[in-house]
Amino acid sequence: MANRIPESFIAEVRQKVNIVDVIGQYTQLVKRGRQWTGSCPFHDDRHPSLFVEENKQVFNCFSCGRSGSVFSFVMEKEGMSYPEAIISLAESVDMQVDSQFVADATPRIDPKTQAIFDLQAAAQRLYQHILQHTTSGETALHYLHDKRQLTDETIKQFGIGFVPDDNVLLQYAETQNISREIMLASDLFLSNDEGRLRDRFAGRVVWPIRSTNGQVVGFSGRTLDSKNSIKYMNSPESPFFNKGQILYNFDLAKGDIRKTGTAMIFEGFMDVISSEIAGRPAAVATMGTALTQDHVRQLTRLAKRILLVYDGDEAGQNAAKRSIHLIQAQKQDVDIGIVHLPDDLDPDEVRVQKGKEVLKQALDQNIQTPIAFLIQAARYNKNLSNQTQYLAFLGEAMTILQQATPVEQDMQLTRIANEFGTSKQALIEQLKQTPKRQSKETVNRTSQHFHQQSPQITDMEEPPLTGDDAAFSSNQQSTNQIEQAERALIMAMIKSPQVLEQVSDTTGFAFVHPEYQLLMMLIAIYQKQQAHFDLAQFMDFIQKPELNQRILAIDRTFGDLAVEPGAISDYLRIIMHDAPVEAQIKTLQQAIDVAKQQHDDNKLLQLTTELINIKKQRNK
Structure with a gap:
């Protein structure tokens, strides 16, 4: 397989990709003489054992023994084959990749899985055709045009469809002689007590969920029946549909994320689509679950900056807090911002009610630092005119500010002093007296940062041999x-x-x-x-x-x-x-x-x- 990629192409990738930049996405590297050092990302490396030679474009860990080129690093870290690593790195530096290279590098899929993927793709095409070209889809189309304010072009771009109540996909599968085993494994059907199958997403507008390479692997459906208590329904977890690993729209957004260096994380599919309409396409959404390490890993390979665009309610605030801590624990050098939307609306509501320009402006300008956001979140559900609750707020704020830079500490203390009439000097004294109460994540993060900044090396030119x-x-x-x-x-x-x-x-x-x-x-x-x-x-x-x-x-x-x-x-x-x-x-x-x-x-x-x-x- 590897021989099908010309050596000239591989050499060009090798020349354009810097191993320090690639490995630096996984661990913090520090220049020491002729080499870069850091904690090895392949194991629990308390003392920096990883050495990267930029002039020779090779790496070596003196602890676990892993070594090689930038290709072998990506192969080991991401579980890729040699051709896949070449193509992945080529795309990371915006090289034009021949589609045949991609086809040759794509791992062969077993026949059963391929049949499931084929059925998923056929379902998406069928659902979209029904939405846009049949009378069965008229009500759903009006809903998307009028209430969601989506154009036909946007509907087509995101592959949105509609599933009627007449088991249209079941009929299609039967005419194509698709086996019952494949139909059940696809999770596109439900089975009753008698074993009869019916379309899982009947009566719902559906958004296809695609893998990183654009393969449809599932759907999320919204009912149009106001009496249906189950408003949203997702495909169930399966070997090919894992919500902890999939980010909605990542396949379409990754080019813009790489280009801008920024990724925006939303809570809902329509929020992502609204961001695209507003001219900000580097947008993804989690699949109705919290942000995971896999999600962060995917995004930080391409982005140096992550913006969290969550709802303003308590659930959204809590989700943002968790996401901040997760990103900081996993990737210290990523710049995090939290977007504050007007009137506590969600992004889609901002676009529909106030217009796409207002949403675009908010995404560009209404960005808080993690410290500012956490202090703002500490106010939530507190009556700050009440002395007891105000003091409780100050206690939380001081703990948060201990993680801030001196400049941000000064800014936030000035803001609190001006807003509440408290002496700034008194606030400074309280900050000094506040005991540090670090979370386990923060302790681990600080310890890791110390080791990365202070490698135990006596000879900076040549690493110690073990x-x-x-x-x-x-x-x-x-x-x-x-x-x-x-x-x-x-x-x-x-x-x-x-x-x-x-x-x-x-x-x-x-x-x-x-x-x-x-x-x-x-x-x-x-x-x-x-x-x-x-x-x-x-x-x-x-x-x-x-x-x-x-x-x-x-x-x-x-x-x-x-x-x-x-x-x-x-x-x-x-x-x-x-x-x-x-x-x-x-x-x-x-x-x-x-x-x-x-x-x-x-x-x-x-x-x-x-x-x-x-x-x-x-x-x-």
């Missing part, structure tokens, strides 16, 4: 000299095809450690395909984490050394001559230990003599 890398660092003792020679020889092969040829032609040569023999073979294949060696590209070519970790360690130790002909001869001598001798010495030392335990003095004398002679020969 585990395998520490054992084989350039300062290791002579007992590890053989592996040092193997690593140095691998780097010489990388830098010079002539060295690779020389080693290949050396009779009887073989690396002591088999992983270096494998690397030698891979280097030979790679050099036949590429005119120049590129570390990140070679790691993508390998696609073996343990070998990538090894090649990075080699590059760190020997990458800056020049290839010297005399050094190559030394490496070969160490590997071909010294290594067998060292193996003999090790065997003799083990035999001497056994002789000592058995108190065999004659054997001990013989073995010791052999060991002394071998060491003399080695040191000549």
Whole structure:
């Protein structure tokens, strides 16, 4: 599959995408000498173990061992294949992607799931046709035109439809010989006690719900019957419809989110549509559930700023509070804003009652910081002319202000002092005296931030080596000299095809450690395909984490050394001559230990003599 994407396209993606920018979306990176450091996003990393080399476009975690290029990072973090990672990164920098690349990179879907998706897509087309072109949809169409003030163009853009009461989808499925198993699995039908099926969304205007790539995976329906107590109905949770992972309109909005760097989160589908009508298309909505970590992850890959546009009622205020804490806990460097709408209307009501220009202005200008919003929310349901309730409000406000910058503290204290006639100096004193009452999320967030800002590194140019890398660092003792020679020889092969040829032609040569023999073979294949060696590209070519970790360690130790002909001869001598001798010495030392335990003095004398002679020969 990967071979179908031309190497020239992959090289262009590699050139346009900066690994620091990509990894920086998942963890805060700090420049330390030639490298960037941060907490590894693949595990609970209390001390920064992740190192990113911008000039070579590679990363490495000294704790969990993950390493590679920007492609392998995205593959590991997002569960993508190599072609999917290439396409995802290409789209992130607005490169034109051939549709055939996308088709080739798309994972093959099992026949049952594909049949379900086909039925979902057919249902959407059928429902929209009924709404716009049949008498059955006239009432629903009038409702959308008159009460919702939607044009036919907007209805078509968002795929809105209508489901009549005559089981039209069931009839369609039967004429297409779609099996009962697929119909039930699609969740587009309900079954009664006798096992008879009927259209789930009968009598409802429906909004299709699409996955990130635009596949219809479910519906949300609104009844037109005022007597129906179930006003809204969503498709039930299923393997392909997970409300905690799906954001309404994300497939259409992601281009604008990426372009503007801003994502707006709404509570309702019509709020999203109203934002589009008002000229602000970077809008998504949660599926009748709270914002989740998956939602935040999707958005912060594209956006550096998130605006929460929630209703002004108590439920909306509480949802905004939860969302603020969730985003801050997961992504500290994202700018958060909370949009305040006039008269506590929801966005759709603002557009319908006051016009799209008023909504556009509110989305652009009526933006509060999290601190300002939380202090405003602390007023909710309090009579601030009552001394007791006013003091309770001040207590909450002071706790909130402890998380604010000095400038915002000053602004908010000035506002409170002016509004209520309280001395600003008294407010400042109360703020100083207020004990810090951090939530668990805040404590974790602060701790993580401290570790990210204060990595435990003594040498800013080169990271501390642990585990395998520490054992084989350039300062290791002579007992590890053989592996040092193997690593140095691998780097010489990388830098010079002539060295690779020389080693290949050396009779009887073989690396002591088999992983270096494998690397030698891979280097030979790679050099036949590429005119120049590129570390990140070679790691993508390998696609073996343990070998990538090894090649990075080699590059760190020997990458800056020049290839010297005399050094190559030394490496070969160490590997071909010294290594067998060292193996003999090790065997003799083990035999001497056994002789000592058995108190065999004659054997001990013989073995010791052999060991002394071998060491003399080695040191000549």
